[in-house]
Amino acid sequence: MFDRDAPHTPRGTKLSTPAERSAAVNAAIEQIDPEWIIQIPSSTLKTIIDAQSARMGPRAFPATREEEAVGIGSGLALAGRRVMLIVQDNGIGNALTALTTFPQAYHIPLLMLVSRRGGLGEYNSMIHTFCEHVEEVSRAAQLRSFSLDGTVPLDEWTRRIVDAHEFARITHRPVLVYLNLMRE
Amino acid sequence: MKRWDALGLIADAYPRDPMVVTLGGTTRELAAMRRSPSHLYVLDSMGLPPAIGLGLALGLDDSSFDKVVVVEGDGSLLMGLSTLATIALTTPRKLVVLVLDNGAYSATGNQPTAAAAVDLCAIAMACGMQTGEVRDLEELRAALEWTRTTDGPLFVRAHTDVEAAKVPYLLEDPVVLSSTFAAYVARNR
Numbered sequence: 001m002f003d004r005d006a007p008h009t010p011r012g013t014k015l016s017t018p019a020e021r022s023a024a025v026n027a028a029i030e031q032i033d034p035e036w037i038i039q040i041p042s043s044t045l046k047t048i049i050d051a052q053s054a055r056m057g058p059r060a061f062p063a064t065r066e067e068e069a070v071g072i073g074s075g076l077a078l079a080g081r082r083v084m085l086i087v088q089d090n091g092i093g094n095a096l097t098a099l100t101t102f103p104q105a106y107h108i109p110l111l112m113l114v115s116r117r118g119g120l121g122e123y124n125s126m127i128h129t130f131c132e133h134v135e136e137v138s139r140a141a142q143l144r145s146f147s148l149d150g151t152v153p154l155d156e157w158t159r160r161i162v163d164a165h166e167f168a169r170i171t172h173r174p175v176l177v178y179l180n181l182m183r184e
Numbered sequence: 185m186k187r188w189d190a191l192g193l194i195a196d197a198y199p200r201d202p203m204v205v206t207l208g209g210t211t212r213e214l215a216a217m218r219r220s221p222s223h224l225y226v227l228d229s230m231g232l233p234p235a236i237g238l239g240l241a242l243g244l245d246d247s248s249f250d251k252v253v254v255v256e257g258d259g260s261l262l263m264g265l266s267t268l269a270t271i272a273l274t275t276p277r278k279l280v281v282l283v284l285d286n287g288a289y290s291a292t293g294n295q296p297t298a299a300a301a302v303d304l305c306a307i308a309m310a311c312g313m314q315t316g317e318v319r320d321l322e323e324l325r326a327a328l329e330w331t332r333t334t335d336g337p338l339f340v341r342a343h344t345d346v347e348a349a350k351v352p353y354l355l356e357d358p359v360v361l362s363s364t365f366a367a368y369v370a371r372n373r
Contacts (some may be wrong), residue, residue: 064269067235075204075243078365098232
């Protein structure tokens, strides 16, 4: 019998919980050890942003808009600093022009951790239209991205985020990692 | 005050420190007049130069550079105006924002911006920046000396004519522009 409180992948492996996934993201960030984090909060990112703000103090700070975060992060990267952006996916619409005309065009490595919204478990009815298609939108803009959700083993979450950071560095471009930190 | 003449004074005042130069005629005129590896020529990305400069100023706070200079226009500043709030939050002591305010979107045919209706210095001051406002070359020269000797974040509004110099487009690959600039910063930091 299907137990709705114990979600399973198609192969029968139990899904990880949002708290476990957030812990895996925090472990990846600590391995990457950014000198600066520019963030715009999301309800699903609270655990991560709180942990990194406590760890990094004023070197983890909020931007007012996603495109501004792209600009600040690009400036830090041009100064030779390790920098990471953390935003939610409905802000990718704000950031598209900045991403494609600056770090993408100028070959500036920039890792963006992007929380997914929309879909099952979403409470905000306004958010689905953009968020359900955000990966297609970023692909159409030729922005490289990777996706992690509850079906991906937890130890792979940490490893893939660390790998994505290195991938951005060696391919000299912005790289987005979509993180599904919602219920499923 | 012609923008061309203002840019000449700015280039003279800051021959070594990193400079982020806004899109359109400003970047084309400065590249034509005084091309330098210390300049980051932003070919598009309207609204982004203060944010890029903020990142550079934070990242180069412990470097040998005295300042990170942003040469911005009034239209682009208004597009990215909320960056001033993040400047207030982060207080980058090396950041200098120089706004060449001609009151127009000159690259698209001199349509008026909203700048004439706005006290840009009051906004910058409310965002924790020390400010100055200048209307001729002598005042600009004095303001530049002030920026060189005063801790930031600093903001100068320089009123210029809409007249633009006849210079060619800057059509180089942005990758060359950024790698030249990043190598200069790494070599001289």
